[in-house]
Amino acid sequence: MASGKIIALSGGVGGAKLCLGLHQICEPEELYFITNTGDDFLYLGFYISPDVDTLVYTLAGINSTETGWGRADETWKTHNVLGELGADNWFKLGDKDLALHLHRSKALRNGETLTSITQDIANRFHLKANVLPMSDQMIQTIIDTNKGLLSFQEYFVKQASAPKIESISFKSKNPEPSAEVTEILTDPDLKGIVICPSNPYLSIDPILSIKKIRQSITESKRPRIAVSPIIDGQSVKGPTKKIMEELGLKVNVLTIAEHYKNCIDGIVIDHLDQGYAGEIESMGIHVKLSEIMMNNDDDKKRVAEDVINFIDQIS
Amino acid sequence: MASGKIIALSGGVGGAKLCLGLHQICEPEELYFITNTGDDFLYLGFYISPDVDTLVYTLAGINSTETGWGRADETWKTHNVLGELGADNWFKLGDKDLALHLHRSKALRNGETLTSITQDIANRFHLKANVLPMSDQMIQTIIDTNKGLLSFQEYFVKQASAPKIESISFKSKNPEPSAEVTEILTDPDLKGIVICPSNPYLSIDPILSIKKIRQSITESKRPRIAVSPIIDGQSVKGPTKKIMEELGLKVNVLTIAEHYKNCIDGIVIDHLDQGYAGEIESMGIHVKLSEIMMNNDDDKKRVAEDVINFIDQIS
Numbered sequence: 327m328a329s330g331k332i333i334a335l336s337g338g339v340g341g342a343k344l345c346l347g348l349h350q351i352c353e354p355e356e357l358y359f360i361t362n363t364g365d366d367f368l369y370l371g372f373y374i375s376p377d378v379d380t381l382v383y384t385l386a387g388i389n390s391t392e393t394g395w396g397r398a399d400e401t402w403k404t405h406n407v408l409g410e411l412g413a414d415n416w417f418k419l420g421d422k423d424l425a426l427h428l429h430r431s432k433a434l435r436n437g438e439t440l441t442s443i444t445q446d447i448a449n450r451f452h453l454k455a456n457v458l459p460m461s462d463q464m465i466q467t468i469i470d471t472n473k474g475l476l477s478f479q480e481y482f483v484k485q486a487s488a489p490k491i492e493s494i495s496f497k498s499k500n501p502e503p504s505a506e507v508t509e510i511l512t513d514p515d516l517k518g519i520v521i522c523p524s525n526p527y528l529s530i531d532p533i534l535s536i537k538k539i540r541q542s543i544t545e546s547k548r549p550r551i552a553v554s555p556i557i558d559g560q561s562v563k564g565p566t567k568k569i570m571e572e573l574g575l576k577v578n579v580l581t582i583a584e585h586y587k588n589c590i591d592g593i594v595i596d597h598l599d600q601g602y603a604g605e606i607e608s609m610g611i612h613v614k615l616s617e618i619m620m621n622n623d624d625d626k627k628r629v630a631e632d633v634i635n636f637i638d639q640i641s
Numbered sequence: 642m643a644s645g646k647i648i649a650l651s652g653g654v655g656g657a658k659l660c661l662g663l664h665q666i667c668e669p670e671e672l673y674f675i676t677n678t679g680d681d682f683l684y685l686g687f688y689i690s691p692d693v694d695t696l697v698y699t700l701a702g703i704n705s706t707e708t709g710w711g712r713a714d715e716t717w718k719t720h721n722v723l724g725e726l727g728a729d730n731w732f733k734l735g736d737k738d739l740a741l742h743l744h745r746s747k748a749l750r751n752g753e754t755l756t757s758i759t760q761d762i763a764n765r766f767h768l769k770a771n772v773l774p775m776s777d778q779m780i781q782t783i784i785d786t787n788k789g790l791l792s793f794q795e796y797f798v799k800q801a802s803a804p805k806i807e808s809i810s811f812k813s814k815n816p817e818p819s820a821e822v823t824e825i826l827t828d829p830d831l832k833g834i835v836i837c838p839s840n841p842y843l844s845i846d847p848i849l850s851i852k853k854i855r856q857s858i859t860e861s862k863r864p865r866i867a868v869s870p871i872i873d874g875q876s877v878k879g880p881t882k883k884i885m886e887e888l889g890l891k892v893n894v895l896t897i898a899e900h901y902k903n904c905i906d907g908i909v910i911d912h913l914d915q916g917y918a919g920e921i922e923s924m925g926i927h928v929k930l931s932e933i934m935m936n937n938d939d940d941k942k943r944v945a946e947d948v949i950n951f952i953d954q955i956s
Contacts, residue, residue, distance in 0.1 A: 366894035370746075371686055371687075371743070371746055371750065372686075403716055403740075404719065404736050404737065404740045404743070405740075406740075407737045407739075407740030408743065410765065411741065411744045411762060411765050412738060412761075412765060413740070413743065413744040413747070420718075421716065421718035421719050421736045422718050422719065424718075424719045424739070425719045425720075425721075425722030425725075425728070426722070427721045427722065427724065427725060428686070429723060429726045431685075432685055432686060432729070435686065446727075447726060450725060450726050450727060452904075471938060558845070
């Protein structure tokens with residue numbers, strides 16, 4: 327595989343699958359995963375960063391494929407005793423997973439940046455790829471629903487994505503990307519930018535809500551490729567379809583292409599959606615047809631190869 | 642067993658054994674365990690209160706008799722991963738135990754008192770006895786050693802009690818007992834006060850360092866009984882003997898009686914130490930000879946019965 331630095335914008339599970347595929351076929355040192363931190367929250371005194379952790383665990387091969395979050399071979403002793411004590415335990419933290427939260431929270435209290443402690447943790451798990459939280463500031467995804475304003479975890483975990491979404495916003499004071507994110511976005515050796523098939527509204531938009539990131543991507547001369555999170559009118563995973571409907575959007579790949587319009591040069595869609603290819607191309611966006619459902623490691627590798635080939639093709 | 646409220650001053654393991662004995666023979670609601678918190682410390686962002694926890698776990702019957710601290714049937718997943726992450730894990734926290742620290746720390750951050758959250762935890766473990774931290778303020782035992790000033794946990798756990806002690810002090814700003822401790826010390830239904838066979842210098846002195854507690858005990862008209870932590874020149878458990886030697890004290894029950902002189906009316910010593918009985922009695926302190934080594938539950942019950950009988954006898 328040709329060398330060159332690749333940026334991938336990712337949320338949790340769905341995005342992490344493509345990241346793992348890229349990790350299998352590229353030089354890990356040349357991969358820069360800019361990860362959503364809009365879901366981050368404070369819980370029992372810990373700083374929890376769900377998408378960053380899902381990505382780290384997935385790349386390290388220790389993620390739970392059963393639950394889609396947390397670690398494999400996990401135990402729940404602390405969680406269960408919290409329940410016995412009548413304490414908060416609506417957000418399930420496994421015993422192994424907990425150590426990461428303790429370690430990171432202590433580092434943050436000691437003045438380390440989220441980026442620095444994330445990289446330290448990634449190194450401990452023997453990862454050479456660059457896992458970059460989108461910002462070292464707290465930027466909180468706020469969901470306005472028929473049940474009131476909810477943070478991401480209140481919406482997604484506590485209320486199981488049931489409330490009807492009216493709008494989504496990102497709460498922060500002058501959000502800035504981390505120094506590391508800023509640097510890679512303008513790196514002369516950058517080969518291309520990938521938008522992973524994460525939820526565009528809840529996982530990718532928080533990243534693009536940071537003006538400097540959006541501007542760098544909009545102005546980038548490198549090929550910028552999205553992989554659709556929608557196949558044949560269905561979301562590959564999670565509540566993407568439900569949210570699109572609630573926001574009054576048509577659930578198809580055209581809506582996705584329109585959503586990313588100024589940020590992408592090409593989009594990878596499934597063969598099942600080839601009927602939309604012409605209309606997307608007429609927007610000036612290249613289309614690559616592929617099989618984009620990622621059920622196993624071979625699928626992930628194949629989609630990653632399609633993405634890298636597409637970048638080479640557009641360059 | 643005759644009714645009436647009993648106060649017992651206790652540290653960790655050794656004291657908790659007598660507390661458990663009292664718990665077996667008295668009405669739990671009438672027991673008030675004033676517990677050392679000089680060992681309390683902040684660790685990984687948690688407030689840890691080792692003696693309070695040892696007492697709660699012991700009374701609840703879920704303590705580890707193997708280690709002498711923590712819970713039985715414990716696992717160490719979080720602890721082990723902390724090690725893998727290169728994080729602090731010199732203080733071993735079990736997975737079940739951790740839940741208590743999370744729960745208590747959150748309550749303290751929310752403005753609850755240590756006394757209130759301790760009682761809440763005790764209730765969750767179905768205890769009816771009153772476990773009272775000596776104070777709701779942080780009062781830190783500071784040990785001046787040949788290795789410098791150490792906190793209790795640095796001395797006891799991190800350095801395994803190896804440094805030579807030069808002096809012991811208790812760091813706090815105008816330490817006050819909790820409201821609950823103040824109340825029970827002057828309760829008209831108080832039947833007697835027990836000083837458990839904990840380390841006098843590291844576990845009981847922190848409690849007596851609070852002027853109002855010492856004064857209440859000194860002035861109390863109720864029988865005040867100590868149980869010796871020394872048998873035949875040896876400490877029953879832990880570094881009591883070593884510390885006495887380092888402080889230039891003779892390791893015998895006479896030294897213990899002298900140490901508690903103004904705070905006790907009687908002392909329970911082992912048959913092996915009957916040679917000291919005359920000299921202790923000449924100080925105006927009653928002596929009860931007994932078998933005070935507590936290896937099993939029957940021992941604990943028997944020593945507790947001796948203590949209660951001694952209180953009745955002196956009354």
